[in-house]
Amino acid sequence: MSGPLFNLLVSYLLLCSSFATAIRIPHTITNKHGIHSHQNIVKRSVTLDLPRNPDYAPNGPVAYALGKGDVNADTVTNDREYLSRVGFGTPLQWLNVDLDTGSSDVWVYSNDTLPEVAGNRTVFRIQDSSTAQKVANTTWIITYGNRAWGNVYNDTLSLATIPFSAPLESCISASPSLTADPFIDGIFGLAYGLPSQTTPLQPTVLSLLLPHLAAPLFTTDLRHHSSAGAYTFGYIDPARCKADSQIHYTPLVQGAQFWEFAYTGIHVEGQADWYLANFTAIADTGTTLLLLNRDMTELYYSSVPGAKQNWTVGGIWTFPCQLEEDHHPEESGSQEGWGGGEGRGGGELPDFEVGFENGFVARVPGRFMNYTVMPDDAGRCMGGLQEWDYEFGIFGDVFLKAVYAVFDVGGGRIGFAEKDLGDGE
Known part of the structure; x- marks a missing residue:
C-alpha cells in the first residue's frame, strides 16, 4: 500500500468491492448489550489519554482508499493516529490500540502472528499471561479489503483502572493494508450493537465492559494536531x-x-x-x-x-x-x-x-x-x-x-x- 499511485488505485478498487461483505448491515437487528448488575462488580469511571503519533508519514490516498473500502480499518494506516494504552493479560501487558467505534471486536498482534506479519512491533505474549484461556473451536475473520484472522482467547483486559474479562482475538495473519503501520498493536472495537466477527459468536467487549462502568456511556474528545485529547468511560467530563x-x-x-x-x-x-x-x-x-x-x-x-x-x-x-x-x-x-x-x-x-x-x-x-x-x-x-x-x-x-x-x-x-x-x- 506504500508503492506507486497505480497500486494505490488498484487497492482502492479492491477495497471498495469488498464493502458489502465487510460491513454486514442486516435489514433488522435487536440491540442487546446484556447490562446486568452484580454485587461483586465495582462500577468505575476512567480517562484514557490519546497521544498523537507525530512520526507516521502522511499518505492521503491510502487513507481514502481504506475509508472507501470499509469503516473498520481507516485509522490503521492513516497519517494521524489516536492510540490508547490498554492492558491485556495477567500480569498486564500494555499495548497501543485504536479505540474504534466502527467495529465490535478486540484483536491484537501476538506470538500467534506470523513473523513476517508482526514485523518489529510489540505483540501480546499469550504464554506470559496466566489468565489466557483459548476458546476451543473458535476463530475470527474480519474483512478490511483483504482479511485479518486468528484464534480467540478469554483473558483480562484493563482500561486504566477498569479490569474485566472478555474475548481477545489473537491475529495470525492480516492484509498489508493493516500491517503497513508499525505503531499500532491492535483494534479495540466499541460499535453500538454490531455482533463480533467470531465463529461461533462470542459476546462483544463493549457488552462486557458496561457493567463495570459508573454510567453506561463513554465520550471522545479528539484534538486537531494535539495529544491533549482523551476518551472517558463511565462519565462525562464537563x-x-x-x-x-x-x-x-x-x-x-x-x-x-x-x-x-x-x-x-x-x-x-x-x-x-x-x-x-x-x-x-x-x-x-x-x-x-x-x-x-x-x-x-x-x-x-x-x-x-x-x-x-x-x-x-x-x-x-x-x-x-x-x-x-x-x-x-x-x-x-x-x-x-x-x-x-x-x-x-x-x-x-x-x-x-x-x-x-x-x-x-x-x-x-x-x-x-x-x-x-x-x-x-x-x-x-x-x-x-x-x-x-x-x-x-x-x-x-x-x-x-x-x-x-x-x-x-x-x-x-x-x-x-x-x-x-x-x-x-
Whole structure:
C-alpha cells in the first residue's frame, strides 16, 4: 500500500468491492448489550489519554482508499493516529490500540502472528499471561479489503483502572493494508450493537465492559494536531466542553448496529443556503475522513477555487495548497433557527457545518478540512471531506475533532457539544 499511485488505485478498487461483505448491515437487528448488575462488580469511571503519533508519514490516498473500502480499518494506516494504552493479560501487558467505534471486536498482534506479519512491533505474549484461556473451536475473520484472522482467547483486559474479562482475538495473519503501520498493536472495537466477527459468536467487549462502568456511556474528545485529547468511560467530563455549551442528544436510528443517527442538513461557509434533507451518518473514530454523498461533496468544493477530483487515485478531491485570497465572495447566510458565520477569506478552506433536528450546529473549521499534501504533487492538497457512494455518511475524525461526543449506550443515543477548538471562537 506504500508503492506507486497505480497500486494505490488498484487497492482502492479492491477495497471498495469488498464493502458489502465487510460491513454486514442486516435489514433488522435487536440491540442487546446484556447490562446486568452484580454485587461483586465495582462500577468505575476512567480517562484514557490519546497521544498523537507525530512520526507516521502522511499518505492521503491510502487513507481514502481504506475509508472507501470499509469503516473498520481507516485509522490503521492513516497519517494521524489516536492510540490508547490498554492492558491485556495477567500480569498486564500494555499495548497501543485504536479505540474504534466502527467495529465490535478486540484483536491484537501476538506470538500467534506470523513473523513476517508482526514485523518489529510489540505483540501480546499469550504464554506470559496466566489468565489466557483459548476458546476451543473458535476463530475470527474480519474483512478490511483483504482479511485479518486468528484464534480467540478469554483473558483480562484493563482500561486504566477498569479490569474485566472478555474475548481477545489473537491475529495470525492480516492484509498489508493493516500491517503497513508499525505503531499500532491492535483494534479495540466499541460499535453500538454490531455482533463480533467470531465463529461461533462470542459476546462483544463493549457488552462486557458496561457493567463495570459508573454510567453506561463513554465520550471522545479528539484534538486537531494535539495529544491533549482523551476518551472517558463511565462519565462525562464537563471541563472538555465550552462553559456555556450543553450536550445535544440525537437518538440512534432504529435497529442501529453502528453509532448511526440522523442529521438534517449541511452548510458551507460563504454560501447563502443550507442543503436540507433527511440523512443519517455513522460516528466512527476508526475512520479519519468525513465521507458524504456526491452532491454534498461537490457542494463543498464548489466554494474552493481550483478544487478537482484526481482520478489517478480513485477520484480524490484535491485543491491548490496555496488558495486564493478572499475566495468567499459572499457572507454566509442562514435559514431561520440555524445560524451562520461570515466568510473568512485569507486563503483558507471554508468552514463546514452540520445541522441537527435538536437545533445543534456542529462547525468543522476550514483548517480541519485540509487533510494532507498529495504524495505526487506538493502543490496540491487532499481535502478531509471525500465522496462516499452509500446512502449514509461517515463522520470520522475530521468531524469528531470538532465536537465533544457522548456515546450513550444505555440511552441509545449520541450527544454532541461545542468545545474549544483553539481558533479564538
